[in-house]
Amino acid sequence: MKILSTYQTRDLDEYTIKNEPIPSIDLMERAAQAFVNSFVLKYDNTFKTVIFCGIGNNGGDGLAVARKLHQLGYDVQTYVLGNSTNGSIDFLENLKRLQNQSEVIKLSENDEFHLPKKEKSVIIDAIFGSGLNRPIDGFLAIVILKINQTGLPIVSIDIASGLFSDTHSPQSAVIQPTYTITFQYPKLAFFQPENEKSVGSWEAVDIGLSQDSIREAKTKYYYTSSAEIRPLARSSFSHKGTFGHAFLVAGSYGMMGAAVLATKACLRSGVGKITTHVPKKCVDILQISVPEVIVDISHNDYHFDGIWNFTKYDAVAMGPGIGLENIDKFEEFLKKTPNKKLIIDADGITFLGQRPELLKLLPKNTILTPHPKEFKSLIGRGWENDFEKLEILSEFAVSKKIIICLKGKNTAVALPNGEIHFNSTGNSGMATAGSGDVLTGIILSFLAQGYPPEQAAIQGVYEHGLAGDQAAKNRSERSMIASDIIENLR
Ligand SMILES: NC(=O)C1=CN([C@@H]2O[C@H](COP(=O)(O)OP(=O)(O)OC[C@H]3O[C@@H](n4cnc5c(N)ncnc54)[C@H](OP(=O)(O)O)[C@@H]3O)[C@@H](O)[C@H]2O)[C@H](O)CC1
Numbered sequence: 001m002k003i004l005s006t007y008q009t010r011d012l013d014e015y016t017i018k019n020e021p022i023p024s025i026d027l028m029e030r031a032a033q034a035f036v037n038s039f040v041l042k043y044d045n046t047f048k049t050v051i052f053c054g055i056g057n058n059g060g061d062g063l064a065v066a067r068k069l070h071q072l073g074y075d076v077q078t079y080v081l082g083n084s085t086n087g088s089i090d091f092l093e094n095l096k097r098l099q100n101q102s103e104v105i106k107l108s109e110n111d112e113f114h115l116p117k118k119e120k121s122v123i124i125d126a127i128f129g130s131g132l133n134r135p136i137d138g139f140l141a142i143v144i145l146k147i148n149q150t151g152l153p154i155v156s157i158d159i160a161s162g163l164f165s166d167t168h169s170p171q172s173a174v175i176q177p178t179y180t181i182t183f184q185y186p187k188l189a190f191f192q193p194e195n196e197k198s199v200g201s202w203e204a205v206d207i208g209l210s211q212d213s214i215r216e217a218k219t220k221y222y223y224t225s226s227a228e229i230r231p232l233a234r235s236s237f238s239h240k241g242t243f244g245h246a247f248l249v250a251g252s253y254g255m256m257g258a259a260v261l262a263t264k265a266c267l268r269s270g271v272g273k274i275t276t277h278v279p280k281k282c283v284d285i286l287q288i289s290v291p292e293v294i295v296d297i298s299h300n301d302y303h304f305d306g307i308w309n310f311t312k313y314d315a316v317a318m319g320p321g322i323g324l325e326n327i328d329k330f331e332e333f334l335k336k337t338p339n340k341k342l343i344i345d346a347d348g349i350t351f352l353g354q355r356p357e358l359l360k361l362l363p364k365n366t367i368l369t370p371h372p373k374e375f376k377s378l379i380g381r382g383w384e385n386d387f388e389k390l391e392i393l394s395e396f397a398v399s400k401k402i403i404i405c406l407k408g409k410n411t412a413v414a415l416p417n418g419e420i421h422f423n424s425t426g427n428s429g430m431a432t433a434g435s436g437d438v439l440t441g442i443i444l445s446f447l448a449q450g451y452p453p454e455q456a457a458i459q460g461v462y463e464h465g466l467a468g469d470q471a472a473k474n475r476s477e478r479s480m481i482a483s484d485i486i487e488n489l490r
């Protein structure tokens with residue numbers, strides 16, 4: 001699914017209005033109805049509903065929502081903030097329509113107002129939407145602060161008031177919603193960890209913007225939903241050679257769990273065969289834990305060290321649990337992997353951060369899977385905010401011609417063509433030891449089975465999260481461990 005900017009969304013609006021054709025007031029009606037359809041599933045009409053509206057089109061949406069909820073028997077209290085005579089055309093029309101049916105309280109500077117105390121109340125935030133063009137201050141900032149302090153559930157229409165859709169939001173008053181019901185597509189702001197409190201959970205509802213125009217719209221940002229996931233066909237005439245032979249370098253003395261988890265995850269994701277390279281003293285651990293594996297034994301008792309010959313393998317992974325002892329052997333390994341499908345994780349990434357000149361040994365489309373701290377060490381610098389981080393991420397993937405899966409709540413997969421794909425699956429229970437090793441195993445498996453590297457990365461991240469979500473359902477986010485993710489791969 002595409003993630004579009006405010007300007008692009010505005011163009012889509014205009015195109016839809018002109019070509020469907022549909023009057024803009026009716027498009028607003030459709031948006032309000034889509035919001036209400038979702039809202040009523042969360043809060044039924046036993047909730048007192050307090051709606052705060054600005055005077056732009058987001059406020060217009062709020063007024064239309066107020067009318068629709070009133071008609072559904074909700075106890076609705078509507079506030080308009082600011083001088084309503086300056087409102088947008090569709091705002092004014094909706095004001096007229098609502099005032100015929102229900103009271104509207106107008107608030108301006110210095111007016112007293114009382115926020116609901118009733119426990120069973122919900123606030124709807126329709127103060128600003130995508131038209132926000134400067135930080136909120138003065139009277140409106142005070143109202144927002146008071147709304148946040150109520151402790152009541154807050155549902156934002158389209159985007160939290162005060163949050164910028166496409167850029168970093170400076171420190172100022174921003175609504176902290178429980179839930180955001182956004183129109184058509186998620187905003188880039190939703191995927192930035194710095195905005196966690198200003199987004200809450202979110203859902204995108206279809207308001208019927210022109211599909212032709214959406215297809216045409218160019219963007220570098222995408223959201224991976226189930227629609228983008230295409231399993232490789234498995235023929236009933238297949239044999240284990242059909243699904244590839246993976247090679248994994250993982251584990252060291254005391255860190256063998258990483259090798260076990262990555263190997264198992266690779267097998268559970270459909271690979272034909274896997275050979276795992278482990279230190280001499282660790283062979284039994286792997287062989288007993290995963291009888292299906294072929295073991296390649298290191299010359300070293302405690303660390304990886306091999307005579308590398310990759311000709312018979314379809315894809316290679318390096319890094320989980322290898323330790324930081326022998327960087328020279330890592331360089332040797334890289335020199336032997338030209339033109340291989342390659343994934344590097346964990347300590348392998350730290351090695352690349354320590355010796356950046358090794359980056360040029362990476363074959364094109366190599367996949368790296370850092371978490372933010374590893375990414376910082378890789379690029380040798382930090383960032384001011386999450387939007388700057390995205391820029392750096394994209395530039396790095398483009399300039400080095402590699403794929404980077406930057407792990408986090410919505411893992412961002414940056415491709416050499418500049419695109420960034422945010423993942424939609426996963427939960428906080430996956431922030432647990434070994435979870436990253438499982439991801440490496442899954443992506444290695446997809447690479448060996450013949451998925452193009454971009455798809456292996458995007459889909460691997462998606463399946464990892466999906467299995468994690470299932471594991472959390474079976475147990476709980478708190479009690480799940482990395483092995484549970486493997487058990488729930490499909
Ligand atoms: N996406 C769609 O397809 C549809 C969206 N709809 C809804 O429309 C809003 C966007 O509405 P818009 O009128 O463009 O903008 P806002 O309502 O967010 O803001 C209105 C004006 O407020 C002024 N402004 C901006 N920032 C501030 C601030 N910090 N303090 C005070 N005032 C501010 C600004 O005007 P200025 O002239 O003062 O610059 C804004 O123009 C979208 O989010 C959806 O909810 C449609 O209803 C359906 C289709």
Ligand SMILES: [K+]
Pocket residue numbers: 058125126127128129156157158159160161
């Ligand atoms: K809003």
